[in-house]
Amino acid sequence: MPPRRQLVLACGALAREVMAVLEANGLGHVAVRCLPASLHNDPKAIPGAVRAAVRESRAAFDDILVGYADCGTGGQLDALLQEEGLERLPGAHCYAFYAGVDAFAARAEADMRAFFLTDFLARQFETLVIEGLGLDRHPELRDAYFGHYETIVYLAQTDDAALTAKAQDAARRLGLAFERRFVGLGDLAPAIRSFAAPAATAPLLGAR
Amino acid sequence: MADDGDIVLSELPDGDLVKQMHDDLYDGLKDEIEEGVRILLKRGWTPYRTLTEALVEGMRIVGEDFRDGILFVPEVLLSANAMKAGMAILRPLLVETGAPRIGKMVIGTVKGDIHDIGKNLVSMMLEGAGFEVIDLGINNGVEKYLAAIEEHKPDIIGMSALLTTTMPYMKVVIDTLKEKGIRDDLVVLVGGAPLNEEFARSVGADAYCRDAAVAVETAKEFMMRKHNQRAAVRA
Numbered sequence: 001m002p003p004r005r006q007l008v009l010a011c012g013a014l015a016r017e018v019m020a021v022l023e024a025n026g027l028g029h030v031a032v033r034c035l036p037a038s039l040h041n042d043p044k045a046i047p048g049a050v051r052a053a054v055r056e057s058r059a060a061f062d063d064i065l066v067g068y069a070d071c072g073t074g075g076q077l078d079a080l081l082q083e084e085g086l087e088r089l090p091g092a093h094c095y096a097f098y099a100g101v102d103a104f105a106a107r108a109e110a111d112m113r114a115f116f117l118t119d120f121l122a123r124q125f126e127t128l129v130i131e132g133l134g135l136d137r138h139p140e141l142r143d144a145y146f147g148h149y150e151t152i153v154y155l156a157q158t159d160d161a162a163l164t165a166k167a168q169d170a171a172r173r174l175g176l177a178f179e180r181r182f183v184g185l186g187d188l189a190p191a192i193r194s195f196a197a198p199a200a201t202a203p204l205l206g207a208r
Numbered sequence: 209m210a211d212d213g214d215i216v217l218s219e220l221p222d223g224d225l226v227k228q229m230h231d232d233l234y235d236g237l238k239d240e241i242e243e244g245v246r247i248l249l250k251r252g253w254t255p256y257r258t259l260t261e262a263l264v265e266g267m268r269i270v271g272e273d274f275r276d277g278i279l280f281v282p283e284v285l286l287s288a289n290a291m292k293a294g295m296a297i298l299r300p301l302l303v304e305t306g307a308p309r310i311g312k313m314v315i316g317t318v319k320g321d322i323h324d325i326g327k328n329l330v331s332m333m334l335e336g337a338g339f340e341v342i343d344l345g346i347n348n349g350v351e352k353y354l355a356a357i358e359e360h361k362p363d364i365i366g367m368s369a370l371l372t373t374t375m376p377y378m379k380v381v382i383d384t385l386k387e388k389g390i391r392d393d394l395v396v397l398v399g400g401a402p403l404n405e406e407f408a409r410s411v412g413a414d415a416y417c418r419d420a421a422v423a424v425e426t427a428k429e430f431m432m433r434k435h436n437q438r439a440a441v442r443a
């Protein structure tokens with residue numbers, strides 16, 4: 001039997017991390033295709049973009065894992081995945097699955113006034129947060145966005161001093177306290193492993 | 209419009225001034241909006257007319273272009289700030305001059321959620337449409353809604369949520385209203401980007417509102433119905 005042709009169709013914000021999981025687990029046969037991370041600012045557009053990409057990829061792949069959480073689609077992505085018979089990553093968003101969905105939920109109340117950074121967001125802070133929210137052109141909007149926030153919580157995927165410094169700088173820029181929590185890849189790695197090697201790791205089947 | 213130095217607001221006739229104010233609101237020019245409001249009042253416009261024709265109408269245009277993807281969140285925030293500045297001048301005068309009051313609404317973002325840009329916009333547009341609005345801010349547990357209902361006796365309760373994880377809390381609030389036997393005394397409107405009509409129905413809300421303009425129309429419609437029902441009961 002030829003090996004199954006597998007694809008992770010992921011949010012661009014997860015590109016590096018998905019590749020890292022594949023590499024670390026010897027899953028080099030799995031292809032990765034990314035959609036623009038900027039879709040996050042318009043979550044209603046995510047299901048449509050995923051649907052189009054899935055349809056395009058069907059012919060070339062036997063299995064597709066959708067590398068998104070709910071991401072603010074309010075269940076619309078799940079409805080689409082059910083139609084297509086596909087799975088996605090666990091949880092509401094990447095902050096939750098990096099921290100571990102259950103662990104994230106358990107701290108929800110304590111973290112209510114936290115704005116989260118990941119490696120990706122720390123790297124792209126200037127472009128996605130400062131420019132994305134228009135704070136470069138209109139610094140006076142700082143309070144309208146972040147007036148209720150107290151802390152930047154950097155959920156780190158890697159131990160990278162330069163990125164930590166960037167995240168810290170981001171907190172300074174917004175006038176917020178800073179906290180770093182090393183969480184690694186959290187629930188991302190098991191989700192990809194159980195997708196990519198179902199036959200070889202039968203006991204993992206049915207795991208989240 | 210940085211190089212508009214040659215336009216002197218006070219020299220424009222009413223119609224042109226109002227059009228210019230719509231442009232200034234669109235561009236988020238707070239000082240110009242304050243000046244425009246003062247000029248219209250000085251020319252004898254009622255606070256209510258100034259509010260509706262200059263500010264609310266201008267913000268309606270902003271809302272439309274936001275919906276159509278022509279304007280984005282930062283621009284909308286700047287416009288909202290400009291409108292807020294104009295409203296700050298008008299608010300005390302509106303009360304003094306007995307401007308129409310259509311109804312009362314308590315609005316807040318639900319527990320666990322601190323997104324409030326959309327909620328603030330809805331709050332402002334409802335006030336502009338003649339509602340008395342009590343804004344509970346962010347992170348509201350059911351006890352906050354109950355206390356506000358008790359204190360303010362609103363016609364409408366509005367709940368906002370932007371996170372998938374906080375949306376379900378709306379059902380907690382509505383179920384509590386049912387338990388207390390007050391659900392049917394109130395109209396419950398819900399909103400926030402991840403919601404949709406089906407969700408609103410499933411939690412037992414009266415309506416989902418896609419944006420502030422729809423929220424105003426829906427709130428007005430429910431007030432009209434309530435009014436007609438009362439009239440029918442009396443007849």
Ligand code: B12
Pocket residue numbers: 039040041042043070071072073092093095111112113114115116117144145146147281284315320321322323324325326327329330365366367368369370371372373397398399400401402416417418419420421423
């Ligand atoms: C701006 C924004 C922020 C700002 C919020 C600033 C503020 N003061 O509110 C900042 C940058 C601070 C922020 C933070 C976070 N955010 Co945010 N945010 C957004 C964004 C881009 C826009 C929301 C917005 O303000 N839109 C503009 C307003 C005008 O529109 P609106 O809110 O939809 O409101 C309109 C209607 O919905 C309706 N309406 C709204 N409320 C109500 C209420 C009633 C009663 C009625 C009738 C109508 C109504 O009328 C409004 C006016 O037209 C959305 C994505 C999106 N496009 O929705 C993500 C989004 C909501 N955020 C998201 C996330 C994940 C977060 C964070 C967790 C991210 C992080 N890195 O930490 C944090 C929250 C942390 C925490 N502790 O809770 C996700 C949610 C994903 C999910 N599964 O739920 C989204 C969907 C982005 C994404 N796809 O990842 N966010």
